[in-house]
Amino acid sequence: MKDFKYDDFSSLDLALLSKNINDIKSCRRTKVPVFDLETGARSGFKELEVSEDCGVVIFEGVYALHPDIRKPLDLWIAVVGGVHSHLISRVQRDKSKVGCFMSQNEIMMTVFPMFQQHIEPHLVEAHLKIRNDFDPVLSPESSLFVLKSNKQVAYQDILKVLDPTKICSSVQNFIDIYLRLPGTLPIREGNFIIQPKVDFDISISTVAGLLNLGYQAVAYIEASAYIYQDGKILIEIDHLQDVPSPYLQIKGVNKETVVAAGSTLKLDGSYTTKVLYHFFQAPLP
Numbered sequence: 117m118k119d120f121k122y123d124d125f126s127s128l129d130l131a132l133l134s135k136n137i138n139d140i141k142s143c144r145r146t147k148v149p150v151f152d153l154e155t156g157a158r159s160g161f162k163e164l165e166v167s168e169d170c171g172v173v174i175f176e177g178v179y180a181l182h183p184d185i186r187k188p189l190d191l192w193i194a195v196v197g198g199v200h201s202h203l204i205s206r207v208q209r210d211k212s213k214v215g216c217f218m219s220q221n222e223i224m225m226t227v228f229p230m231f232q233q234h235i236e237p238h239l240v241e242a243h244l245k246i247r248n249d250f251d252p253v254l255s256p257e258s259s260l261f262v263l264k265s266n267k268q269v270a271y272q273d274i275l276k277v278l279d280p281t282k283i284c285s286s287v288q289n290f291i292d293i294y295l296r297l298p299g300t301l302p303i304r305e306g307n308f309i310i311q312p313k314v315d316f317d318i319s320i321s322t323v324a325g326l327l328n329l330g331y332q333a334v335a336y337i338e339a340s341a342y343i344y345q346d347g348k349i350l351i352e353i354d355h356l357q358d359v360p361s362p363y364l365q366i367k368g369v370n371k372e373t374v375v376a377a378g379s380t381l382k383l384d385g386s387y388t389t390k391v392l393y394h395f396f397q398a399p400l401p
Contacts, residue, residue, distance in 0.1 A: 181238040194242035279346040307387040
């Protein structure tokens with residue numbers, strides 16, 4: 117790698133990569149670079165040797181099918197599933213790195229063009245294609261359990277289910293445009309809506325890119341939210357424009373804690389699994 121943009125195709129050291137691949141195919145020792153994600157620089161080399169007894173060596177990477185890389189490889193395999201999976205994994209990775217923030221501009225100006233220029237055109241060359249329908253946004257792993265009700269609850273009752281030493285509250289006014297891929301549905305489990313913890317803002321230009329890639333705008337929503345939380349659960353009261361009654365949501369990573377809070381608030385039997393955009397029947401043009 118030549119610089120901090122370690123997943124940009126132009127940062128690849130193709131000459132060294134080609135030598136590494138040819139050495140490994142010939143069962144010769146080769147020195148492969150070690151990259152430090154925290155400093156964003158190559159930190160040294162380590163020696164790698166593959167035994168003649170090794171039957172299969174797998175070279176994996178988003179650019180593995182690029183013509184400058186794939187030629188010496190015997191079997192080309194592509195896992196296809198769309199740029200949305202690549203986008204979310206990129207956002208998750210960068211948010212987990214200490215001291216690194218992925219700007220809205222970088223999403224639009226780097227991820228989409230890289231996929232369309234260096235990855236998508238070469239997927240058709242694969243000898244074997246594996247269809248990946250997994251969407252990290254809709255994955256139940258590390259998700260929030262949400263119970264939703266339009267039953268009215270007094271402020272004093274909400275305070276009773278939260279830790280009084282850790283309560284914090286806020287008010288948010290927002291306008292949301294809901295985007296989704298055709299054929300995808302929210303994950304539900306009984307009375308629960310399973311909500312991903314992936315949460316990031318994107319610019320208008322990024323929305324245009326997502327629409328170009330097949331996402332559909334299904335609703336435009338104006339709302340205000342009163343939020344109360346204590347670190348274990350979050351209680352949100354949403355006032356939606358043109359919807360007469362507010363909706364209360366209880367969110368948490370522990371299902372039992374969320375259920376207990378709902379029971380304490382006497383919400384049992386009043387839950388709905390409709391997501392917000394279902395309250396607005398007419399889709400956007």
